[in-house]
Amino acid sequence: MTVSDSNGLQIIAEADGGDDVFESGIEILVAPDDDIVSPSVRIQSPSNNAHLSGEVTFSGVASDNSFLSRIEISIDGDTPDTAGGTSSWSYSLITNSLTDGEHLVTARAVDASGNSASDSIRVVTENGQSIHLVSPNRGTVWRAGTTASIQWSTINLTNVMIMYSLDGGTSYYELAQTVLDTDPEWGNYRWRVPNAPTERARILVQGYFGEAPVESEVFAISANDNPVVLIEPTADLVATAGEPIDVVWSAEGVDFVLLEYSLEDGLEWSIIDVVKVSDEQWGRYEWLAPWVSTPFARVRAYVSDGASSTSDPFVIQPPTGLIAGDVEVERINISGHIPKDFGEVDKLTIQGRKVKMGASGAFDANIVVPVGVESVVVSMEVSRNGRSKKRLLRVDVTQAQPPIEGLEVAEDELRAFLGGKGGVLTWVDGGGTIQVLDFRGSSPQVKPLSSDIDCINPLISPDGTRILYSVGSASGPKLIRARDLTGGSPQQIGAGDVAYWHITANGEKVLYCDWSDKEDNGASGKTYLQSIEFGGTTLVGAPTVLHDRAMDAGVNGDGRWLGQVYNNLWAYDGLYDREYPPSSFFLDDGVPADHQTCNGSMAPDASARLMTLVIPHDWVRVFSYNAELDHFEMTSQFELPAGSQEWEFPEWSTHPGFFTAVLRGPDLKFSVYIGKVSVGTGVPELLRITRKEDNATYSHLFVAP
Incomplete structure (x- = not known):
C-alpha cells in the first residue's frame, strides 16, 4: 500500500511474507510545510489563585488548524512534563512535592510544525506540614559521649527522620531513620553524642519523605577522651548462630564495661554481660551468638560515665544442615x-x-x-x-505459650504487647470482686484482692505496691478504701465516689471526690486531698478541699490538671486557677464537643490530656489542651473493633502509651482489653485479657518501668 501527497511524500507499507500484516487502518498525519498558525490552549481547572493541597488534577482544552502534537506542563518554569491527551488534556500533580506558597503553572500546546501557545495560572499550595526544632540552639554545647535531648514539635507530620552534621550542614549522617508519633521518643529523642569535637554541629529534622526539613542553629560538641574502644567484632564478620564471637575492647580508668548487642542496627539493645576489671574475660569476652538471622548485628561497650564504643554492622546466620522439625515456619x-x-x-x-x-x-x-x-x-x-x-x-519465631489460667492471653503475649515490660493488671469480675494479675515475675496467676464485693474503679499506685478502690453502688455514694497488693487490712480513705493516687517527690496523697448526680456535672460535690504515709496506706492528718467541684476523672501526672467526665467534660488548671467548662472542648473539626460522656481519666504524665467514654458508647476519645488557643481539642478517637457493640470503662494506665477498657460483644458479655494509645481516628491496637463469661467491668494497668 502506498500513500502520497502533492509534494512527493510517499509512505509505503508492505506485508512481511507472514501472517502478521497490518490488520487495522493506518492514519497518516502530515503537517503543511507552510503552517504558521499557533494552536490555542486553556487551563480550565483549577481556577487561577486556587489554594491546593494533596494530589490535584489540572485539566483543560486545546485546538489547532492542523493537529496537536502534545501538551506540556511546567511548574515555576522548571523542566516540562507531558500531559495526558491533547484537545482535551489532564495532568496529575502531587502538591506535597512543592514548597507551600504561590506557584506558576503553565500549559503549553505544541503542534506538528512546532508552533506553540501557552496559558498560565497561579496557585497556592497549602499542605501545612511544618517542624519546629526546640533543641539544640545556638550556643548549645553537648559533651561527646553523653546523652543529649533532641526536641521538636510538628504540624501535620507523624513520622520524622533525624540527621546530624559535624561540618555546619555540608554533609549529614543518619541518626534516626524513622521516629513515629506513637514512639516514646517522639518529640524528645535521646542521642548519644559522638566523640567528634566540633564548633559547627547541626541537627536536621524532616518528614520521613523529606517534608518540611528544618536545621538547627550551629552548636558545639566538646571533647571527651573516650575511655573505652571496641576492637572486635568488625564489619567483615559473618558469625554463626549458637557459636562464640570474640568481643574485644580496651579501656582505661574504669571498673567495669557493660557489653550489649543489637540485632536491628542499633534500634534496640540487649545486655550481653557486665565484665569487671578483675574478671578473667576482661578485654576479651566470648559471647555465644543468638539464634537469629540478621545482617544488622552490632555490639556496644558501655562504661559508667556514659561513654561507649559501637561496632559496625555484621552478619549472624544460622548453621547449615539443620533439619526442620514437625512444625517449622519456613x-x-x-x-x-x-x-x-x-x-x-x-x-x-x-x-x-x-x-x-x-x-x-x-x-x-x-x-x-x-x-x-x-x-x-x-x-x-x-x-x-x-x-x-x-x-x-x-x-x-517463638513457641507459643498456653494462656494464663483463667484468661485469654499468654504471659509472653502480654509482655510482648507491652514492649517486653511486666506489670500488674486488676479488674472487677462479674461478682463485684477485684481480681489481680501480677506478671512482674514468672508464672503469673490471677488472685482475688479480698473478699470485698460491689467494688468499682480499682487503681494501682504508680509504684505498683498498693491499690485504691470504691465499694458500693456505681450510681451513688461509696466507701473509698486502700490496700497493699500483698495483703493486709483495708484502710478507709473516706466516703464519696472515686479516688486517684497523687504521688510526687513532695509526698504521697490520695485525691478523691464526692458523689455528684449526673445532671449536676460535678457541681454538687467537692474534691479532696488526703495525705498518706510514704509507701503505705495510713492516713496522715485530715483531708483538705482541693476543688469545689467533684472532679471524677482525677489528676494528671504532675498534679497540675484535674478532669471531670460524668455527663459533660470539665477541666481545671491548678497552676493558674482556671476552669475549662464544657464549652472549652472541641472536636478535631472545630465543632463543640457537646456530647454526653461517662468514665474517664487524666493522662499519667505531665500532659493535659483527658480520656473519656462517649455516650452512646461508640467511641473513646482523648482531648488535649491547646495552649495557643487556650482550649481542649480532640486528638484521638478510638473506634469499635469489628464484632463489638460498646466501649465501657476506659482507664489510662500508669504508662501514657496504654489504657484498659471493656468491650461488649453481641452476646451482651464483657471482656477486658489492653489498648495502645494513638493519635487520630481508628481502631486501636488491642489485646484481649479476660474471658467473656467473667463479665469483667472496671480495670486498671500498672506498667513496670
Whole structure:
C-alpha cells in the first residue's frame, strides 16, 4: 500500500511474507510545510489563585488548524512534563512535592510544525506540614559521649527522620531513620553524642519523605577522651548462630564495661554481660551468638560515665544442615505499599532482592525463615531519583505459650504487647470482686484482692505496691478504701465516689471526690486531698478541699490538671486557677464537643490530656489542651473493633502509651482489653485479657518501668 501527497511524500507499507500484516487502518498525519498558525490552549481547572493541597488534577482544552502534537506542563518554569491527551488534556500533580506558597503553572500546546501557545495560572499550595526544632540552639554545647535531648514539635507530620552534621550542614549522617508519633521518643529523642569535637554541629529534622526539613542553629560538641574502644567484632564478620564471637575492647580508668548487642542496627539493645576489671574475660569476652538471622548485628561497650564504643554492622546466620522439625515456619509473606507522597519509585528491594510493585504501590514478598532461628531481621529499601529509604522488620519465631489460667492471653503475649515490660493488671469480675494479675515475675496467676464485693474503679499506685478502690453502688455514694497488693487490712480513705493516687517527690496523697448526680456535672460535690504515709496506706492528718467541684476523672501526672467526665467534660488548671467548662472542648473539626460522656481519666504524665467514654458508647476519645488557643481539642478517637457493640470503662494506665477498657460483644458479655494509645481516628491496637463469661467491668494497668 502506498500513500502520497502533492509534494512527493510517499509512505509505503508492505506485508512481511507472514501472517502478521497490518490488520487495522493506518492514519497518516502530515503537517503543511507552510503552517504558521499557533494552536490555542486553556487551563480550565483549577481556577487561577486556587489554594491546593494533596494530589490535584489540572485539566483543560486545546485546538489547532492542523493537529496537536502534545501538551506540556511546567511548574515555576522548571523542566516540562507531558500531559495526558491533547484537545482535551489532564495532568496529575502531587502538591506535597512543592514548597507551600504561590506557584506558576503553565500549559503549553505544541503542534506538528512546532508552533506553540501557552496559558498560565497561579496557585497556592497549602499542605501545612511544618517542624519546629526546640533543641539544640545556638550556643548549645553537648559533651561527646553523653546523652543529649533532641526536641521538636510538628504540624501535620507523624513520622520524622533525624540527621546530624559535624561540618555546619555540608554533609549529614543518619541518626534516626524513622521516629513515629506513637514512639516514646517522639518529640524528645535521646542521642548519644559522638566523640567528634566540633564548633559547627547541626541537627536536621524532616518528614520521613523529606517534608518540611528544618536545621538547627550551629552548636558545639566538646571533647571527651573516650575511655573505652571496641576492637572486635568488625564489619567483615559473618558469625554463626549458637557459636562464640570474640568481643574485644580496651579501656582505661574504669571498673567495669557493660557489653550489649543489637540485632536491628542499633534500634534496640540487649545486655550481653557486665565484665569487671578483675574478671578473667576482661578485654576479651566470648559471647555465644543468638539464634537469629540478621545482617544488622552490632555490639556496644558501655562504661559508667556514659561513654561507649559501637561496632559496625555484621552478619549472624544460622548453621547449615539443620533439619526442620514437625512444625517449622519456613516462609513469611510480607504485604505493604509505598505511599503516593513518595512519588514514582525506581526500585524496591527486600533482603537485597528486587520486588515488583502494583500500580497503587502495593507489593508482596516471601521471606525465607532459616531452620532453627528465633528471630529474622528483614531489610526493605525503596529508592527514587538517587535517594533511598530503609526499614528494618524483626520477626520473632517463638513457641507459643498456653494462656494464663483463667484468661485469654499468654504471659509472653502480654509482655510482648507491652514492649517486653511486666506489670500488674486488676479488674472487677462479674461478682463485684477485684481480681489481680501480677506478671512482674514468672508464672503469673490471677488472685482475688479480698473478699470485698460491689467494688468499682480499682487503681494501682504508680509504684505498683498498693491499690485504691470504691465499694458500693456505681450510681451513688461509696466507701473509698486502700490496700497493699500483698495483703493486709483495708484502710478507709473516706466516703464519696472515686479516688486517684497523687504521688510526687513532695509526698504521697490520695485525691478523691464526692458523689455528684449526673445532671449536676460535678457541681454538687467537692474534691479532696488526703495525705498518706510514704509507701503505705495510713492516713496522715485530715483531708483538705482541693476543688469545689467533684472532679471524677482525677489528676494528671504532675498534679497540675484535674478532669471531670460524668455527663459533660470539665477541666481545671491548678497552676493558674482556671476552669475549662464544657464549652472549652472541641472536636478535631472545630465543632463543640457537646456530647454526653461517662468514665474517664487524666493522662499519667505531665500532659493535659483527658480520656473519656462517649455516650452512646461508640467511641473513646482523648482531648488535649491547646495552649495557643487556650482550649481542649480532640486528638484521638478510638473506634469499635469489628464484632463489638460498646466501649465501657476506659482507664489510662500508669504508662501514657496504654489504657484498659471493656468491650461488649453481641452476646451482651464483657471482656477486658489492653489498648495502645494513638493519635487520630481508628481502631486501636488491642489485646484481649479476660474471658467473656467473667463479665469483667472496671480495670486498671500498672506498667513496670
